[in-house]
Amino acid sequence: MRNIYLESTPLNEALNRWIEKLEHEKLLSPFKGETVKVIDSFGRVTAEPISAKISSPFYHSSAMDGYAVKFTETFGASERTPKRLLIGKQAIYVDTGDPLPQGFNAVIMIEDVNHISDREIEIISPATPWQHVRVIGEDIVATELILPENQKIRAFDIGAMLAGGYTEINVRRKPEIVIIPTGDEIVEPGCQLKIGNIIEFNSRILGSLVQEWGGKYHRYNIVPDKLEKIKEAILDAVSKSDMVIVNAGSSAGSEDFTAEAIRKLGEVILHGVNIKPGKPVILGIVKGKPVLGIPGYPVSAYLTFKLFAKPVILKWLGIGEEKYETIKTRISRQIASQPGQEEFVRVKIGKVGDNFISTPISRGAGVLMSLVRADGILRIPSMSEGIGAGSEVDIELMRPLSDIENTIVCIGSHDNALDLLSNILKKRYPKYSLSSAHVGSMGGLIAIKKGEAHLAGTHLLDEETGQYNITFIKKILGSEKVVLINLVYREQGLLVLKGNPKNIKDFKDLIRDDVVFVNRQSGAGTRLLADKCLKELGIDPGNIKGYEREEYTHMGVASAVLTGVADTGLAILASARALNLDFIPVAKERYDLLMTRKVFESKMMQCLIEIIIKDNEFKEAVKNLGGYDISDMGKIVFEN
Numbered sequence: 001m002r003n004i005y006l007e008s009t010p011l012n013e014a015l016n017r018w019i020e021k022l023e024h025e026k027l028l029s030p031f032k033g034e035t036v037k038v039i040d041s042f043g044r045v046t047a048e049p050i051s052a053k054i055s056s057p058f059y060h061s062s063a064m065d066g067y068a069v070k071f072t073e074t075f076g077a078s079e080r081t082p083k084r085l086l087i088g089k090q091a092i093y094v095d096t097g098d099p100l101p102q103g104f105n106a107v108i109m110i111e112d113v114n115h116i117s118d119r120e121i122e123i124i125s126p127a128t129p130w131q132h133v134r135v136i137g138e139d140i141v142a143t144e145l146i147l148p149e150n151q152k153i154r155a156f157d158i159g160a161m162l163a164g165g166y167t168e169i170n171v172r173r174k175p176e177i178v179i180i181p182t183g184d185e186i187v188e189p190g191c192q193l194k195i196g197n198i199i200e201f202n203s204r205i206l207g208s209l210v211q212e213w214g215g216k217y218h219r220y221n222i223v224p225d226k227l228e229k230i231k232e233a234i235l236d237a238v239s240k241s242d243m244v245i246v247n248a249g250s251s252a253g254s255e256d257f258t259a260e261a262i263r264k265l266g267e268v269i270l271h272g273v274n275i276k277p278g279k280p281v282i283l284g285i286v287k288g289k290p291v292l293g294i295p296g297y298p299v300s301a302y303l304t305f306k307l308f309a310k311p312v313i314l315k316w317l318g319i320g321e322e323k324y325e326t327i328k329t330r331i332s333r334q335i336a337s338q339p340g341q342e343e344f345v346r347v348k349i350g351k352v353g354d355n356f357i358s359t360p361i362s363r364g365a366g367v368l369m370s371l372v373r374a375d376g377i378l379r380i381p382s383m384s385e386g387i388g389a390g391s392e393v394d395i396e397l398m399r400p401l402s403d404i405e406n407t408i409v410c411i412g413s414h415d416n417a418l419d420l421l422s423n424i425l426k427k428r429y430p431k432y433s434l435s436s437a438h439v440g441s442m443g444g445l446i447a448i449k450k451g452e453a454h455l456a457g458t459h460l461l462d463e464e465t466g467q468y469n470i471t472f473i474k475k476i477l478g479s480e481k482v483v484l485i486n487l488v489y490r491e492q493g494l495l496v497l498k499g500n501p502k503n504i505k506d507f508k509d510l511i512r513d514d515v516v517f518v519n520r521q522s523g524a525g526t527r528l529l530a531d532k533c534l535k536e537l538g539i540d541p542g543n544i545k546g547y548e549r550e551e552y553t554h555m556g557v558a559s560a561v562l563t564g565v566a567d568t569g570l571a572i573l574a575s576a577r578a579l580n581l582d583f584i585p586v587a588k589e590r591y592d593l594l595m596t597r598k599v600f601e602s603k604m605m606q607c608l609i610e611i612i613i614k615d616n617e618f619k620e621a622v623k624n625l626g627g628y629d630i631s632d633m634g635k636i637v638f639e640n
Contacts, residue, residue, distance in 0.1 A: 007272040010382065011307070011342050014273045018283050018308060021269050022290060030150065030318035031242075033170035038161045041153050044171040045214060045317045050147040053165030055137035060100040064132040067091040067113060067121060068104040074126040082114075082122045091121050100133060107132035140164050150318035152214070175215035175316045177309070178237035179203045179245045182223045182230060182258070183296065186248070201368075202247050202301045206294075209305060213313045225249060230261040238289040243312060245305065248296030251280040258282055258293035266291065274382060276341040277365030278304040297365035303344055325397045327376075327404075329356040332411065332452045333439065335378075336386040346374035347395060348435045350409030350454065357409060357452045358395055359437040375399050375407075375435075390450075403433065408604055410436045412444020412456035413525050414553040415591055416574045417488055417622045421611065424618045429607045438552045440524035441469075445476045448594055454605065456594045457487070459525035463532055468590040470638050481597035484638040487612065488591050488622060489629035491573040492529060494584040495561045504568050504584065507533050510544045517546040518557055518566035526554070529587060530570045555579075573627025588629075592637060609634065 009017070022028045033047025062068065069091050077083035085091040092101050100107070106127035114122040140146065146164050147157055153171075161169060186200040187193070200222060207217040218241065223233045230246065237244040249258040259271050259282050266286030273281050277300040282293030290312055294304045314321055329349055337343050347358040358378065362370040376395035380387060387393060397404070410418060414436070422434035439447070444456030462471035469484060496504050502515060510517050520526040534541055541547045546566055551557045557569035558579045576583040599605050611618050613634035622628050
């Protein structure tokens with residue numbers, strides 16, 4: 001009989017149980033040392049204190065080019081009473097770094113010396129004791145502590161140890177972690193893919209984290225979803241490593257064998273933690289070695305591995321958990337959360353005016369790109385129902401603060417050209433970056449009004465005037481000083497599979513029983529265009545299958561059509577070209593970028609605008625996407 005879910009333990013309690021159990025079993029002591037060359041010790045951790053064997057410098061040396069003297073022989077020198085010294089006897093020439101001659105105790109810089117002849121120099125001020133001399137031990141004194149035990153070695157630490165007389169030192173042995181990927185559906189990168197296959201990449205993420213934290217890892221070949229095979233792999237791994245990670249199979253499905261395998265071989269300390277994502281984590285011990293079963297979804301795998309494996313690795317190395325930088329930010333839009341689970345939400349962050357603004361991105365446990373794109377992590381307490389828009393929250397950063405301060409925050413309508421613009425900006429001006437959050441044109445205008453974005457992409461059509469964007473800008477932002485710049489004109493249309501197998505011709509076909517539509521989110525300019533077309537044709541949206549299903553980007557719509565989630569959806573031609581779909585033209589529209597006058601005049605925005613106006617590589621890349629007219633790219637179409 002299989003054991004189903006065991007627990008839903010609060011995170012702090014789970015961490016405490018895990019660490020206390022390992023300490024009780026005497027499994028958390030810092031590892032003994034091994035000898036390495038100092039020149040190979042970067043990033044390692046000292047296993048004992050490093051005290052200087054010799055002083056540095058170990059002799060008195062000149063700190064300047066000039067003449068070594070005995071300071072007592074320079075007494076009385078002044079402009080009125082210059083003093084002459086015999087070269088070779090009272091004054092000996094030295095270069096910077098030369099040992100000081102025996103009995104000499106000061107150096108007069110060459111610039112302060114007047115050469116009278118080949119035998120004499122003249123000085124007009126006396127020298128002070130040890131003037132311009134690097135005395136023995138000025139940098140390091142013999143027996144002085146250079147590095148304490150449990151110190152992670154930095155670049156300049158290596159120099160100090162070499163200067164202190166070391167060529168080899170004792171460092172903590174690197175923890176060795178075995179990672180076992182499991183699953184019948186996962187395949188190695190580069191394999192010929194078939195429907196149902198998933199490329200195995202989690203082990204490479206986890207292994208890179210092990211290396212980042214100071215350990216080393218070994219990856220086993222993929223193990224199928226068979227209990228005996230998983231047990232066999234775990235037994236082999238515990239004999240060769242300090243900790244074993246079994247990736248996937250940690251839940252309670254029919255092919256989830258990790259918990260059962262650990263239990264049969266050793267002890268399951270805990271199965272199930274009250275976090276989202278990452279709930280089905282398994283903490284166990286087999287033959288005196290920690291064994292973790294972590295979920296297969298990449299975000300869950302990353303979070304649980306960081307929460308439960310990292311503290312163990314750091315304790316073995318004898319170093320403390322480094323504190324990630326946190327900052328206070330305002331949340332740009334409401335985040336609903338299910339009470340009862342502590343949730344980790346990935347966010348994008350930018351500094352707009354004096355405020356840091358964070359915008360949540362995809363929360364799916366399988367969305368790896370949410371980690372790639374994230375600037376930080378927001379932790380929502382287990383008893384919270386969410387965070388209100390505009391609330392101030394603490395964010396744990398995943399990128400340096402300096403990067404975030406130089407990020408242009410673009411909130412609004414999505415367009416593929418923004419991805420190209422982001423890439424060219426980073427290429428031309430590495431200091432700056434562009435971050436896009438796709439909430440629709442209306443959401444972008446509101447973000448500008450609330451000071452939560454530098455830039456908003458917008459393509460809102462006023463049905464009465466036939467004018468794009470300006471009517472809505474005046475209505476929402478009033479007298480706010482703004483600048484509206486055209487980026488592109490683009491074609492919107494209905495996307496269908498290659499060959500148009502359902503023979504969809506226009507919006508009238510959306511009410512057919514065999515047609516499923518995919519929509520854009522409320523407030524998106526594309527949604528407004530779709531609703532306008534339906535209204536003109538007298539079509540009730542309630543009669544359209546899939547009208548309520550929403551995507552936040554044009555590529556999301558294209559993907560839904562390509563994968564059979566929907567038969568059609570309204571999106572730009574570039575998205576159809578990107579995924580090799582057919583395209584039924586509906587309208588040509590103007591897509592603009594809105595910003596306040598103050599932001600327009602800022603240095604980073606001027607760099608972005610310079611690319612839009614002048615950069616031929618960017619213009620060509622946009623044209624190559626297909627369906628774009630760039631004739632007015634960079635033109636100011638409205639300002640007040």
